[in-house]
Amino acid sequence: MASETFELETAADAGTLRRVAIDPVSRVEGHGKVTLLLDENDQVRQVRLHIVEFRGFEKFIQGRPYWEVPVMVQRLCGICPVSHHLAAAKALDHVVGADRLTTSAEQLRRLMHYGQILQSHALHFFHLSSPDLLFGFDSEVGRRNIVGVAAAHPEVARKGVLLRKFGQEVIRLTAGKRVHGTGAIPGGVNRALSREERDDLLADIYTIIGWSRQAVQLVKRLHAADPTLYDTFGTFRSNILSLVGANGALDFYEGRLRARDADGRIIVDGVHVKDYVNLIREEVKPWSYMKFPFLAALGPRDGWYKVGPLARVQNCDSIPTPLAEAERREFIDYGQGKPIHAPLAYHWARMIEMLHAAETIKDLLHDDDLSGSDLMTSGSRNREGVGAIEAPRGTLIHHYRVGDDDLVTMCNLIVSTTHNNQPMNEAIRRVARRYLSGRKLSEGLLNHIEVAIRCFDPCLSCATHALGRMPLQVELLDANDRLIERLYTGS
Amino acid sequence: MDTAVPSRKLRLATTSLAGCFGCHMSFLDIDERLLELVERVDFDRSPLTDIKTCGPCDIGLIEGGVCNAENIHVLRDFRRHCKVLIAIGACAVNGGLPAQRNHLDLGLCLQEVYLTAPGNVGRQIPNDPELPLPLDKVHPIHEVVRIDYFIPGCPPAGDAIWKFLTDLLEGRTPRLGHPLLHFD
Numbered sequence: 089m090a091s092e093t094f095e096l097e098t099a100a101d102a103g104t105l106r107r108v109a110i111d112p113v114s115r116v117e118g119h120g121k122v123t124l125l126l127d128e129n130d131q132v133r134q135v136r137l138h139i140v141e142f143r144g145f146e147k148f149i150q151g152r153p154y155w156e157v158p159v160m161v162q163r164l165c166g167i168c169p170v171s172h173h174l175a176a177a178k179a180l181d182h183v184v185g186a187d188r189l190t191t192s193a194e195q196l197r198r199l200m201h202y203g204q205i206l207q208s209h210a211l212h213f214f215h216l217s218s219p220d221l222l223f224g225f226d227s228e229v230g231r232r233n234i235v236g237v238a239a240a241h242p243e244v245a246r247k248g249v250l251l252r253k254f255g256q257e258v259i260r261l262t263a264g265k266r267v268h269g270t271g272a273i274p275g276g277v278n279r280a281l282s283r284e285e286r287d288d289l290l291a292d293i294y295t296i297i298g299w300s301r302q303a304v305q306l307v308k309r310l311h312a313a314d315p316t317l318y319d320t321f322g323t324f325r326s327n328i329l330s331l332v333g334a335n336g337a338l339d340f341y342e343g344r345l346r347a348r349d350a351d352g353r354i355i356v357d358g359v360h361v362k363d364y365v366n367l368i369r370e371e372v373k374p375w376s377y378m379k380f381p382f383l384a385a386l387g388p389r390d391g392w393y394k395v396g397p398l399a400r401v402q403n404c405d406s407i408p409t410p411l412a413e414a415e416r417r418e419f420i421d422y423g424q425g426k427p428i429h430a431p432l433a434y435h436w437a438r439m440i441e442m443l444h445a446a447e448t449i450k451d452l453l454h455d456d457d458l459s460g461s462d463l464m465t466s467g468s469r470n471r472e473g474v475g476a477i478e479a480p481r482g483t484l485i486h487h488y489r490v491g492d493d494d495l496v497t498m499c500n501l502i503v504s505t506t507h508n509n510q511p512m513n514e515a516i517r518r519v520a521r522r523y524l525s526g527r528k529l530s531e532g533l534l535n536h537i538e539v540a541i542r543c544f545d546p547c548l549s550c551a552t553h554a555l556g557r558m559p560l561q562v563e564l565l566d567a568n569d570r571l572i573e574r575l576y577t578g579s
Numbered sequence: 580m581d582t583a584v585p586s587r588k589l590r591l592a593t594t595s596l597a598g599c600f601g602c603h604m605s606f607l608d609i610d611e612r613l614l615e616l617v618e619r620v621d622f623d624r625s626p627l628t629d630i631k632t633c634g635p636c637d638i639g640l641i642e643g644g645v646c647n648a649e650n651i652h653v654l655r656d657f658r659r660h661c662k663v664l665i666a667i668g669a670c671a672v673n674g675g676l677p678a679q680r681n682h683l684d685l686g687l688c689l690q691e692v693y694l695t696a697p698g699n700v701g702r703q704i705p706n707d708p709e710l711p712l713p714l715d716k717v718h719p720i721h722e723v724v725r726i727d728y729f730i731p732g733c734p735p736a737g738d739a740i741w742k743f744l745t746d747l748l749e750g751r752t753p754r755l756g757h758p759l760l761h762f763d
């Protein structure tokens with residue numbers, strides 16, 4: 089990893105420096121602020137993204153009945169509630185012994201999840217980030233929002249709003265409500281899709297795919313208009329991590345963990361999500377409630393990694409729908425054999441994923457299993473379960489233990505945005521050094537910092553709730569690798 | 580067109596305190612009507628704009644309860660600047676899910692998460708002066724400032740928010756009948 093890493097994290101003479109704060113960071117979800125410390129020559133000496141709230145969800149979920157969890161846990165985050173809903177349900181599937189769901193249940197959950205990816209990516213790109221990209225990073229502050237986009241590019245704004253609406257409707261029809269629904273339950277789902285509902289969605293899906301293609305073209309045009317900016321803005325090298333589905337395909341719902349180094353070489357592959365504890369550690373720093381995860385094998389200095397669209401699109405070997413796969417190839421070619429690390433390329437990757445979500449929704453809607461009636465399954469009870477999913481912002485891990493009385497005894501969550509803690513801090517430090525150092529800080533210059541943060545589409549709302557708590561797991565295996573005993577500490 | 584539309588555009592500010600952003604998402608669930616709304620109101624401070632401090636406004640929407648010193652500061656600022664202040668969603672109305680921590684000891688919570696949990700490197704409780712002081716309990720916002728309207732629901736539906744805002748914009752007393760008024 090480059091030697092610049094961790095530079096500007098802590099200034100030795102912090103007490104003598106001038107402080108500038110960006111508070112709150114806006115056009116992101118949740119609560120965060122950035123502080124900059126500058127010396128008398130306006131040189132930037134310290135830059136930090138702070139997560140400023142503490143919620144302690146893992147603590148107060150203890151003692152609640154397990155079946156409440158998928159409904160409760162989505163109140164962590166109203167931006168991607170479906171991700172938490174499904175990650176919790178997947179973890180609790182194992183608790184109720186439903187290691188394989190019925191086909192109908194799995195397809196309905198997939199539909200819900202791909203609806204979520206579609207609406208979240210549309211929201212992030214059109215409502216939150218597009219003003220920076222369409223108007224310029226230091227354009228007039230009053231215009232840098234979706235209202236400004238609606239005035240200057242009414243068609244872009246309208247399609248953005250309707251893309252999000254479609255994703256929200258997919259969620260409503262599978263979960264019962266657009267925000268904080270109840271569709272998934274441990275062992276399956278509680279409703280199928282009726283024929284009329286399916287036909288309603290099918291009537292629009294081809295338009296949605298068309299608009300998603302246009303969104304990819306829009307990002308590519310922006311990129312092509314100023315390749316130097318898009319390639320270098322806040323760029324740093326790091327490892328990447330995501331779930332990868334069967335045969336190395338991009339899969340947001342199911343897969344195993346794979347990590348690559350900054351040159352694209354695979355570090356680990358095929359790691360079962362229940363072994364995440366051995367893969368990932370987390371560092372606490374005094375100035376943020378959000379922890380700093382890293383790959384245990386590489387340590388905190390070299391082991392941190394990016395997650396989310398930019399990681400996923402480059403970590404998988406293929407995308408299993410044709411239009412998005414063609415776009416993926418073009419994206420990979422753009423890197424000329426090297427991984428793309430530019431934060432602004434997150435937007436490009438994100439729109440490729442949105443297109444993939446739209447195509448997948450179309451395929452699912454043509455699957456008759458969606459209106460099946462066999463929705464629930466169960467087996468022999470277990471005391472714990474780990475569920476992981478690729479949420480819009482990256483890998484999301486839920487881990488629960490449940491007592492014989494059905495009450496939760498332990499909960500550990502690693503949320504997507506937490507993985508990107510170090511990457512976001514790196515990106516804003518590069519931007520500060522390149523664009524802010526030695527200048528008179530204007531509002532437009534400070535927005536450069538936020539532009540870098542927005543690339544990652546952070547959900548600071550999740551990050552404030554879920555603190556990550558790493559239980560230490562010891563497994564005793566017999567000579568045939570059969571589990572004899574599993575011990576935990578620290579819960 | 581409705582002739583009662585006021586000639587001056589009203590100013591609307593929104594913020595999220597200790598909430599999950601779901602109420603803001605529900606606000607965006609007015610879908611295309613958002614494009615209609617912006618013809619009639621200007622946004623002031625909101626997570627959707629880059630305006631960082633609340634100026635004089637007609638309407639303020641607050642999502643989330645109060646969980647730290649910073650929340651109190653923002654809430655008071657909204658009360659000072661907004662003619663009509665609205666608590667939107669369960670968290671603002673009664674503390675909601677974050678208030679589930681109220682029966683726990685905050686100090687012990689912090690200790691467990693940052694000190695005793697194994698697998699953590701650099702055991703310490705974050706305590707930098709940049710982090711706002713967490714409050715012992717999560718409070719509904721009406722315990723801190725006067726609130727003009729409460730919209731229940733977790734979150735209230737986009738349609739409910741739309742009905743409420745259009746009532747206000749057109750000078751009617753806002754009313755949410757069944758089925759727009761719900762608590763889940």
Ligand code: SF4
Pocket residue numbers: 163166267268597598599600601602642643667668669670671675676732733734
């Ligand atoms: S009321 Fe519900 S939707 Fe609104 S902020 Fe609170 S938890 Fe989120």
